[in-house]
Amino acid sequence: MKQSHYRALLSLGLPIVIGQIGVIILGFADTIMVGHHSSTELAAASFVNNMCNLAIIFSTGFAYGLTPVVGRLFGEGNKEKTGEVLRNSLSANTLLALIVCGIMYALYLNLHRLGQPEELLPYMRPYFIVLLLSLPFVLWFNAFKQFSDGITDTKVSMWMLLGGNVLNIIGNYILIYGKLGFPELGLLGAGIATLASRILMVAAYLVLFFFTARYKPFRVGFLAGKTNKEDFSLLNRLGWPIAAQMGMETASFSLSAIMVGWLGSTELASYQVMIAVSQVCFMMYYGMGAAVSVRISNFLGLHDFANIRRIANTGFRIILVMIACTSIPIYLLRNDIGGWFTDDAAVSLMVAQVIIPFLLYQFGDGLQINFANALRGIADVRPMMLFAFIAYFVISLPLGYLFGFTLGWGITGIWTAFPFGLTCAGIMYYLRFRYKVKTLGNKLLNEYPHFT
Structure with a gap:
């Protein structure tokens, strides 16, 4: 059984990881191309990307509420209802897109008030406006992605991510540097x-x-169904806590970017390089974590809590290897590493200085990714909001300011807070998962003493 869990998680997770690697390559390509065009533009991209990534990760977290619902329905063989839930998810994501875009536009209007270097504005x-226009498409893509992942069609x-990112990289080359008769647009070209x-x-x-036969059963439910209050409410009950948890995690990095901006353009450029490197690890771990969530949601429908525990532990072992x-x-x-992204020697030296604190938080990052996804798989998402608030707003951000400014460690001090x-x-998510699975298992045994 243990070997079957490894095979199943790898079968589900590796396509997600490969897709995430495509996103990673895109992030590297963006940073490298912009960095070699201008270190000033690299610093500007650092700030804007961190603000937009906060919105994207928050919105992606909301879409994750669809995965356990689709996974359970698909396990039951109810494909038409699965299509109807997708319809409701698209409606919910459209509403969220309006809210997020409104908030981001308000941020855009106040860029000059955030203490960033004047020459970057x-x-x-x-660049900010173009990325803002792309946010609704990110939300709609997320809804379709969580649907296809939930039906194990990872x-x-x-292929969607890999294809889109190849096109993005080609577009970057043409528009940043002005190739094939197009004007040289620099950072704006990357945004377009x-x-x-x-x-x-x-x-x-x-x-x-x-327009394909493979999704016909789901399409029937999508077209015949309607946006109903029950599904809409369920998706919101699951989606908002996940969005808040992931949003607070990302906010700890995005708000740290603001603090780094107080130190100067060189520090901000090096921060962007390290964020690109950190996404390599985060996206790969998250691909495997998504597989953990899908597998656990399937076994939840079977009330098999022993295998739910085994899946979570197996997933973490795989992530440790990663x-x-x-x-x-x-x-x-x-x-x-710094030299890959920019010719600025000062930026490269600063990147080398923050590698150690970056490596120190990899275990914690893997732990929290695995057990956050395990909690999503059993649809126990509300406590994660409190845990995330404590971890990132009570612990990480204050320590970043303490180490970076009060103790005078600069950008190295800000990175030292993340571990x-x-x-x-990760520890709080693990303890909650262990408690919740034990509670659910005991409840099942009390209700059905002869259940096996």
């Missing part, structure tokens, strides 16, 4: 390429869903 503003989102690729990925999912595989080469290449927050979050 002319680069920040147009290869679809893998991102917008175009996100539109095309949603269009590809629409074609696949509405941590070793990413951390060792990053450490060995610590003096070279404390992420590890505390």
Whole structure:
């Protein structure tokens, strides 16, 4: 049985991980191309990307509320109802897109009040607006992705992400540097390429869903169903706590970017390089965590709590191996990584200085990703909001200010705070998961003493 869990998680998770690697490559390509065009634009991209990533991760967390619902319905064989739930999810994500875009536009209007270097604002503003226009397409894509992942069709989102990111990288090359007769747009060109690729990925999912035979049973439910209060409420009950948890985690990095901006443009550029590196690890771990969530939701429908525990533990073991595989080469290449992204020697030196605190939080990051997804699989999401608030707002951000400014450690001090927050979050999620699974198992035995 243990071997079957490894095989099943790898079968589900590897396509998600490969798709996430496509996102990672895109992040690297964006940072490298912009960095070699101008270190000033790299610093501007750092701030805007961190603000927009906060909105994207928050919105992605909301979409994750669809996964356990789809996983349970798919396990029951109710494909038409699954399609109806997708319809409700798209409606909920559209409403969220309006809210998020309104908040981000208000942030855009106040960019000059956030204490960032004055010379960056002319680069920040147009790039920010283009990324803002792309946010609704991110939310719609997320809804389709969580649907296809929930029905264990993880290869679809893998190919969508890889294809979209290839187009994005090609668009970056053409528009940043002004190739094939296009004007040289620099950072703005990177934003336009991102917008175009996100539109095309949603269009590809629409074609696949509405015009192929493989999704016909789900399409019937999607077209015949309606946006109903019951499904809409369920998706919101699950989605908002996950969005809040993931949003607070990302906010600890995004708000830290604001603090880094107080230190100067060089520090902000190095922060962007390290964020690009950190996404390598985060996205890979999260791909496996998503597989843990899907598998656990399937076994939850069977009330098999012994295997639910085994899946969570197996997933964490796989993530530990992934941590070793990413951390060792990053450490060995610590003096070279900065040079991949920019020709600025000061930025490269600063990147090398923050590699150690970055590596220190990998265990905590893997722990919190695995057991956060395990909790999503059993639809126990509300306590995660409190745990995330404690880990990131009570622990991580205050320590970042203490280490970075009060103690005078600068950007290294800000990065040193992250291991404390992420590890505390992982421990709290693990303890909650263990308690909840034990409680659910005991409740089942009390209600059905002869259940096996």
